[in-house]
Amino acid sequence: MPNMSLKKNEMPSQDPNVRNKNFLEVALGYTEEQALDEAARCLNCKNHPCVGGCPVNVKIPEFIKKITEHDYEGAYQVIHETSSLPAVCGRVCPQESQCEKYCVRGIKGEPVGIGRLERFVADWHNEHSTEQPARPASNGHKVAIIGSGPAGLTCAGDLAKKGYDVTVFEALHLAGGVLVYGIPEFRLPKSIVQKEVDGLKAMGVKVETNMVIGRVCSIDELMEEYGFEAVFIGSGAGLPMFMHIPGENLKGVYSANEFLTRINLMKAYRADSDTPIMDLHGKKVAVVGGGNVAMDAARCSKRLGADVYVVYRRGMEELPARKEEVEHAIEEGIIFKTLNNPVKINGDSEDRVSSMTCIEMELGEPDASGRRRPVEKPGSEFDLSVDAVIMSLGTSPNPLIKSTTKGLEVNKKGGIIVNEDGLTSREGVYAGGDAVTGAATVILAMGAGKLGAKSIDEYLMGK
Amino acid sequence: MYRIVRKEALKPTVILYEIEAPMIAKKAEPGQFIILRVDEMGERIPITIHDFDREKGTVTIIVQTIGATTEKLSHKQEGDCLQDFVGPLGKPTETEGKKKVCVVGGGVGCAIAYPVLKKFHDCGAEVHAVVGFKNKDLVILEDKFRAVSSVLKICTDDGSYGQKGLVTQALQELLDEGNVYDEIFAIGPMIMMKFVSKTTEPYGIPTTVSMSPIMIDGTGMCGGCRLTVGGETKFACVDGPDFDGHQVDWDLAVKRNQMYRDFELRKHEETCNLFKKEVM
Numbered sequence: 001m002p003n004m005s006l007k008k009n010e011m012p013s014q015d016p017n018v019r020n021k022n023f024l025e026v027a028l029g030y031t032e033e034q035a036l037d038e039a040a041r042c043l044n045c046k047n048h049p050c051v052g053g054c055p056v057n058v059k060i061p062e063f064i065k066k067i068t069e070h071d072y073e074g075a076y077q078v079i080h081e082t083s084s085l086p087a088v089c090g091r092v093c094p095q096e097s098q099c100e101k102y103c104v105r106g107i108k109g110e111p112v113g114i115g116r117l118e119r120f121v122a123d124w125h126n127e128h129s130t131e132q133p134a135r136p137a138s139n140g141h142k143v144a145i146i147g148s149g150p151a152g153l154t155c156a157g158d159l160a161k162k163g164y165d166v167t168v169f170e171a172l173h174l175a176g177g178v179l180v181y182g183i184p185e186f187r188l189p190k191s192i193v194q195k196e197v198d199g200l201k202a203m204g205v206k207v208e209t210n211m212v213i214g215r216v217c218s219i220d221e222l223m224e225e226y227g228f229e230a231v232f233i234g235s236g237a238g239l240p241m242f243m244h245i246p247g248e249n250l251k252g253v254y255s256a257n258e259f260l261t262r263i264n265l266m267k268a269y270r271a272d273s274d275t276p277i278m279d280l281h282g283k284k285v286a287v288v289g290g291g292n293v294a295m296d297a298a299r300c301s302k303r304l305g306a307d308v309y310v311v312y313r314r315g316m317e318e319l320p321a322r323k324e325e326v327e328h329a330i331e332e333g334i335i336f337k338t339l340n341n342p343v344k345i346n347g348d349s350e351d352r353v354s355s356m357t358c359i360e361m362e363l364g365e366p367d368a369s370g371r372r373r374p375v376e377k378p379g380s381e382f383d384l385s386v387d388a389v390i391m392s393l394g395t396s397p398n399p400l401i402k403s404t405t406k407g408l409e410v411n412k413k414g415g416i417i418v419n420e421d422g423l424t425s426r427e428g429v430y431a432g433g434d435a436v437t438g439a440a441t442v443i444l445a446m447g448a449g450k451l452g453a454k455s456i457d458e459y460l461m462g463k
Numbered sequence: 464m465y466r467i468v469r470k471e472a473l474k475p476t477v478i479l480y481e482i483e484a485p486m487i488a489k490k491a492e493p494g495q496f497i498i499l500r501v502d503e504m505g506e507r508i509p510i511t512i513h514d515f516d517r518e519k520g521t522v523t524i525i526v527q528t529i530g531a532t533t534e535k536l537s538h539k540q541e542g543d544c545l546q547d548f549v550g551p552l553g554k555p556t557e558t559e560g561k562k563k564v565c566v567v568g569g570g571v572g573c574a575i576a577y578p579v580l581k582k583f584h585d586c587g588a589e590v591h592a593v594v595g596f597k598n599k600d601l602v603i604l605e606d607k608f609r610a611v612s613s614v615l616k617i618c619t620d621d622g623s624y625g626q627k628g629l630v631t632q633a634l635q636e637l638l639d640e641g642n643v644y645d646e647i648f649a650i651g652p653m654i655m656m657k658f659v660s661k662t663t664e665p666y667g668i669p670t671t672v673s674m675s676p677i678m679i680d681g682t683g684m685c686g687g688c689r690l691t692v693g694g695e696t697k698f699a700c701v702d703g704p705d706f707d708g709h710q711v712d713w714d715l716a717v718k719r720n721q722m723y724r725d726f727e728l729r730k731h732e733e734t735c736n737l738f739k740k741e742v743m
Contacts (some may be wrong), residue, residue: 171682173500173507173547181680210549212682216486240686242696249696249715251722255686261679266506274506274531275679276726351718398683399701 003040006109011116016331020302023185023269026328027091030113035120039067041105042112049102050114055447056082056154060099060114067117076125079118084157084200085150085446087126087192090119092183092292093443094322126195133203139163141460144228146213146401149177150442151234151433153200154449155456160203162457167228168200169211174265177236178434179442181265182257184296186303187325190264214400219408219429229460232452233416233424233431237439238398242391243288247345252278252353256289256297256392263300278388281305286356286384288342289392290314291439295325297390298334308334309384313341313361313374339363341374343381345389355383394439401435413438421455422448430455465499465548468521470541473603476528477571478537479513485520487550493578494556494673494705497522498681500547501535508532509678511575511650511704512551522550525574525603531730538738552681553704556671558582561645565591565637566612567630567659569651570601575673576650577604583648584611591642592616593633595655599624631658644668649708653717660708670708674699676720690716 012028013019019026030038042064050060059078066075079086095101095115103111141164145152148170156166174180176193201207213219213235222228240255242248259277262268266275285301287294290312301308310329312319315338319326330336340358348354360380363372397414409417409425415438416431418424424431432448434440469481487497496511514523528537539545556579564583568576573594584590592612596602598621609615616633617625626633634647649659650673663670676699678688683701690697691712697703 171549171684172680173549181684210547211486212549212552215551216490216549237684239683239698239701242686244696249689249691249712249719251719258679258685258687261685261687266679267504270504272504274504274730276506276723276730278722351715395684400683 001040002043003037005041008041008110008113009034009038009116011113016328016333019186020299020332023303025189026186029123030116030120035067035117036070038113038117039064043104045104049104050099050112053099053102055098055443056450058082058099058118063121064112064114064117067121072121072124073129075121076129079121082450083446084154085196086118087122088150088179088188088196089443089446090115090117090122091188091192092322094441096323098443126192133199135202135204136161136163138165138204141165141230142167142226142228143456143460144169144222144226144231145234146219146231147171147177147234147236147433147435148175148197148207149234149236149433149445150179151236151435151445151449151452152177152232153196154446155232155234155432155453156205157200157203158450158453159456160200160205162453164457166204167206167208169213170207170209171212172265173209175207175209177234181261182293182296184260184264184300186299187296212400214404219401219405219426223428229463230428230430230456232449232456233401233429233435234433234445234449234452235398235401235435236445237395237434238414240391240395241393243342243393245342245344247347247353248391250345250347250351250353252388253345254388254390256287256293256390257395259297259390260293260300269300269304277304280388283307283387284385285309285388285390286311286342286386287390287392288312289394290319290321290338291392291394292321292325292441293439294392295321295329297392298329299332301388301390302332302334306388309337309386310334311340311342311356311358311384312336312338314371315339315363318371337384339374341376342389346383353387353389355385356389357381357383395434397435397438405429421458422452423455428459464544466544467539467541470539473525474601477525477601477603478528479523479525480536481521481523482545482548483520484522484548484550487548488515488517488520488522491515491522491551492555493558493582495551495553496681496704497524497548497550498552498678499536499545499549501532501539502546505535505546506532507547507679507681509552509675509681509700511673511675512578513574514578522548525571527571529731530727531734534731534734534738549681552700554702556582556648556673556705558586558588561586561588563589563591563642563644564646564648565593565634565642565644567634567647567649567651567655568592568594569630569655570596571603572651572655572673573604573608576648577607579648579650579673580608581611588645589613591637591644593618593630593637595619595630595633595651596624597621629658630655631662634659634662638662638666646671647708649673653713653720656708657711657713657717660711660713664709671705672708672711674704674706674711674716676716677722
């Protein structure tokens with residue numbers, strides 16, 4: 001008998017007033033009982049619309065059925081068929097706009113907690129499974145992957161499963177891309193990312209860190225001198241965008257990328273780290289923007305002891321961040337100043353941030369994106385007293401690869417142009433993720449990595 | 464791993480490290496930099512390349528021991544390895560097509576001025592050099608500079624060697640003598656580069672400066688190294704490190720670079736104390 005409760009099982013989490021002072025994981029995951037109870041809410045319906053809502057088409061009812069049979073490892077294997085990073089996706093996917101959005105249980109009541117179940121299964125596997133992933137027989141073809149973020153890792157995993165000789169080149173000193181430099185420990189523990197990377201290595205994938213492709217070696221050299229027959233570019237988000245308002249280069253103005261890199265990659269919140277970060281104890285911080293990255297920056301600032309405002313030009317309803325991140329941020333005491341937009345940042349005599357002048361906004365007619373366009377209310381400027389400002393407005397793709405690869409076409413915004421197979425304007429060179437689309441989500445990058453792997457396989461097998 | 468194949472103290476606090484990094488050595492050009500990490504909890508610091516040997520597969524840097532990271536580095540010996548060493552980063556300095564140039568170096572910045580100067584020389588330019596140091600004990604690379612420049616002015620703040628005074632005074636003298644340069648290239652402390660730029664501005668001489676802002680990833684991701692140049696935001700790691708000295712907003716650049724001064728001083732002291740304990 002299915003569980004007909006209209007509500008999802010709540011996921012246990014750290015108390016908001018405790019967790020907003022530490023960097024430990026916020027959500028604690030379902031217990032076995034909770035997972036079984038939640039899994040029983042799935043009707044295993046014939047059309048399974050949830051699968052179509054998943055960018056990598058995880059066979060959702062199938063893995064949930066395995067849970068109800070207490071076959072957790074079996075459930076993991078079902079997910080792993082199509083997703084290389086289950087423990088990551090279960091934590092950071094925006095399920096409410098993907099799989100869970102289409103769940104029939106959501107018509108009357110809450111959808112099945114698919115993300116929470118995915119996380120339970122992945123964590124169970126990580127804790128209990130001792131099995132090393134099988135190392136497939138080599139097919140002798142060499143593929144280079146640039147960037148070890150979600151797109152690159154997914155592409156590497158799929159190609160390695162097919163027997164390709166895969167090398168992943170990472171510019172930073174640690175593999176994982178945005179999963180290690182961007183998403184904070186309290187949302188995605190770094191040990192989980194490390195496990196995923198180790199899993200790929202066990203399958204024979206080589207990971208070369210400290211390799212800035214475009215500088216130390218070009219794509220042409222990878223193909224001509226080092227014998228790579230195909231290349232996948234998953235170089236990710238590039239330079240942070242700014243608003244081009246006065247005062248943006250004052251001391252105390254960070255891009256979210258810089259702020260989060262200092263904290264996540266460089267561990268600046270720990271006393272034993274040599275990397276500094278501004279002392280935010282008792283200070284006021286304004287995070288400008290409303291996406292997941294803005295929520296991460298706001299919640300990190302809170303954990304460093306600051307009072308935090310999120311300043312966003314549209315309303316609460318329009319916040320592009322995952323719902324759960326917004327809810328967690330509110331619970332942790334972050335103040336949302338929506339329908340406000342910064343017009344300038346003001347400094348003291350030492351050029352340190354002292355306040356930010358904002359203007360109130362109202363929503364007008366829908367724009368090209370279908371969202372209602374924010375319009376300034378004339379004469380509504382006011383000063384918000386702050387000590388630091390974190391700009392979280394998205395990124396533009398990294399210019400390095402484009403400028404060092406002949407014949408690689410990019411669009412007006414600098415994103416690499418690809419066709420429906422993920423192929424760039426260069427033969428044998430594929431691309432996907434933020435390098436193509438500009439800032440998006442982990443799961444979309446994974447979808448692009450999957451497509452890249454499929455296309456590279458078809459290309460090399462048809463050669 | 465990135466092994467230190469040679470370590471040579473040019474001065475007690477100015478140390479040359481030759482590092483095994485064949486792929487970087489193959490591509491490095493004057494004006495580019497590397498980022499290194501000494502150990503697992505270490506910060507990423509950018510250091511401009513002093514020299515490279517493509518055949519031997521090594522990259523040489525000259526580092527002044529000034530903070531926690533450089534202090535830790537100074538305790539590494541030949542044969543030891545660095546945690547991370549990545550590069551070459553940034554755009555190489557443009558050195559071609561110049562007839563007569565003047566290279567101005569300040570302090571340990573001279574370590575970087577040298578390969579640029581040599582490249583100008585190798586490209587066929589007549590090269591004048593002005594190098595400045597605090598005092599006689601800190602003068603480095605004098606013979607190397609002399610070998611590739613037709614005029615060399617050495618300045619010390621206290622007059623203990625060469626001429627007394629700042630590099631800007633020596634540069635002014637060269638300009639007053641009627642020297643006409645296609646370009647001035649300056650590298651050293653920001654404050655020095657600022658005043659070199661101010662000196663050349665009235666003459667309209669193109670002046671290139673090699674900027675060294677605070678940097679983290681160095682690959683065009685974090686935006687920490689941004690500068691205001693000609694009213695626009697530029698990123699030293701991918702747009703630079705060379706910029707038009709007449710366009711840089713110097714006051715802001717200088718202040719941004721002092722952002723973490725207190726932290727750096729404290730961390731340096733902590734590190735020194737740790738090493739003292741180990742010795743005891």
